[in-house]
Amino acid sequence: MTNVLVVAEHDGRTVSSATARTVRCAAAIPNAEIAVVAFAANGAALADQIATLEGVRRVLLVDNALHAHPLAALMAPQLAEIATGCSHVLAPATTFGKDLLPQVAALLGTVQVSDIMAIETATRFRRPIYAGNAVATVEVAALPLVGTVRIASFQPAAAGASHAPVEHVTPTASLPTHTRFVSQTVAAGDRPDLQSARRVVSGGRGLGSAENFKRIDELAALLGAAVGASRAAVDSGFAPNELQVGQTGKIIAPELYIAVGISGAIQHLTGIKDARTIVAINKDAEAPIFEVADIGLVGDLFAILPELNERLAEVLR
Template sequence: MTVLVLVEHEAGTVKESSLSTITAAAKIGAVHALVAGDSDEARQAADAAAKIAGVEKVLLATDPAYAKMLAENIAPLVTGLMGGYDAFLVSATSSGKNIAPRVAAKLDVMQISDIVAVEGEKTFARPIYAGNAIATVESSDSKLVITVRGTAFDKAALEGGSASIEDISGTGDAGLSSFVGLEASESERPDLTSAKIVVSGGRALKDADTFEQVITPLADKLGAAVGASRAAVDAGYISNDYQVGQTGKIVAPELYIAVGISGAIQHLAGMKDSKTIVAINKDEDAPIFQIADIGLVADLFDAVPELTGKL
């Protein structure tokens, strides 16, 4: 089988989620990478993609219409290429989850979402029931359209490949949408989805000021990314860019510290694959303790400042 992988990139650099997707694709068949974007940055990303271990060929589509990866423009580009491919894989990111269903609809096939393992050419494992069960699914479609959970696969090596780069033309601007603007939070801390340490706070932190006063110093001491439960986000303690969970970001750091988080299924689905989980909660019956490797039953307003002070 030959697999087409859509490579997400920023400032000429391939995103880590795409490296994991390439690893998954290599378990299915030969990997060809598609890089779409606007001129120089896209070409830089294509050069980087060509060096990734496991990539046999890079397709480069440059057009101003592809600069912001709008799904309405990228999906027709992918669909037009699928005549020569058996499968299309993309990361289960916001962009990937926007593009893949459109491709599946155009190809008239069933999408397989958020896979965590490749069992065979057309057999995959994916979480269901908020991650409480893993379903093994087998496709009977002639073409596969798949989104990949990045935290479930190792990242492909950035060096070791020597793929050729082929310039291709696409369908350009479909005229269905336009990029207006982007409001993104900027932080010197590591990106939440790729950080080795994550410190997350829950609704027990009372308000935005308290969240900042308790969580931020600990995260700074550890060089960690900051996360939050949906309850904390909904209460306005922090923006939804930091939400961890089924409807937020999926993380799997080396160390996950849950502060004042009870452990609702929605949140656990986004972080339970973390290597080491530390929970701080004054409720000894909180569900978070059932999956925590280390649990501290204590008042977070005493425990966290003390922990921060000793680091």
């Protein structure tokens, strides 16, 4: 039996779909016995949710007021303690997992494999390299292994009728005092979360200004979609940093991705490789985005978007 520990990402009330996808990845490890650990404050309801995920055998709940806000510095030493005897420690390759797992790997004195996109054996994995232009197969010489999971590559584990047992655990690891939660600033907005949204509308440098970028918000609102942006749009100040899609932004896998005024540089495309249907609006018929687009509209976005928004509003009325 292979003891796989998955670290749950959540907002205190709801477990993220990234966690359910990580569980699905864990289940692909031969003979995996999956435990999910959640660090939370008053986390009983949360643990019950996790317990219903298909494939989960145990939920380990570290219930402590200290975990009202996730702090990698506090979780890492406790996780290293809980992970004793585990063969694999997995977390989603989101900001949460990328912050936490390297610290755990260091504390365990073991290797990390980042961005796992497929499991071949318990020690052999596939992961993207060169901005997703190539796939490397990597093999670790020994376990335990710490790994972040490329969530766009896995479907979420379904929430079923079964209920795995929930165990309360109280690690004894001494916690650092150099890090404490001060405050959190969350960008206001009522759009769905970019990383889990089924539809995403993204804008690029072609929008020309932050004022014009609001047209992306209009289209996204009509479609109930999340808003994304290219790096050029972010660097130009049209959109905030957390909306960036691509190699150095978010890797997403929506059912529908609409790219407006985005050329389709390889670093952007790596973020949407797993999107199901890609629609591109660009005035340059030679733009590389059209090589990956399922539907392409060649024309001026300032003419196309108002018409598209108007037609959609009629259809959806």
